[in-house]
Amino acid sequence: MAEQYFYGTGRRKTAVARVRLYPGNGAVVINGKPMEEIFSRDIHRAEVLSALTRLGKENRFSAQIKCDGGGITGWSGAIQMGIARALVASDPSCKPQLKRGENLLTRDARMKERKKAGLKRARKAPQFTKR
Numbered sequence: 059m060a061e062q063y064f065y066g067t068g069r070r071k072t073a074v075a076r077v078r079l080y081p082g083n084g085a086v087v088i089n090g091k092p093m094e095e096i097f098s099r100d101i102h103r104a105e106v107l108s109a110l111t112r113l114g115k116e117n118r119f120s121a122q123i124k125c126d127g128g129g130i131t132g133w134s135g136a137i138q139m140g141i142a143r144a145l146v147a148s149d150p151s152c153k154p155q156l157k158r159g160e161n162l163l164t165r166d167a168r169m170k171e172r173k174k175a176g177l178k179r180a181r182k183a184p185q186f187t188k189r
Contacts, residue, residue: 064148068140070166073128077140079148082120086112088137090124102134108141109162112154119145138162175188 063078081156086093086106097103110116121141123135142162156162171180178184 060104062146066140066143066145066147067138068138068143069137071128071132073136074126074131075133075136075140076124077137077144078122079119079141079144080122081118084117086119086123087121088123088133090168093107097130097134099130102130104131105134106137106141108138109145109156112162113145115169119148131183 061080063080066077066079068075068077088096092145093106097106104111104167107116110119121144123137123140128136139162141155146156146163153163157164173180176183
């Protein structure tokens with residue numbers, strides 16, 4: 059019999075995180091590696107665990123996460139949202155707490171703007187010469 063878990067999907071920019079929350083001791087495993095191995099910066103580690111710390115459940119759940127696409131910052135944002143959604147799946151009464159302040163359940167819609175024809179980047183135009 060498989061162990062019972064709660065599932066949540068998080069997205070940020072082009073990163074996608076599929077999160078499984080198991081009752082456990084607070085271990086976070088991302089793509090088969092411990093969180094400390096993937097996130098060297100404290101800011102990213104704090105962002106990943108922010109949903110759990112806000113509810114005071116840091117040592118009640120263990121997380122197994124698969125991340126694809128994007129980079130490290132996108133991963134941390136996607137994992138943050140995935141954990142928050144999995145926590146709501148485990149206990150719907152914690153939803154208002156996760157929405158208060160910095161909303162952890164809403165997708166950040168900001169994406170990289172595409173490059174336009176005739177420009178060097180999305181908005182930077184070539185240098186203009188009058189004569």
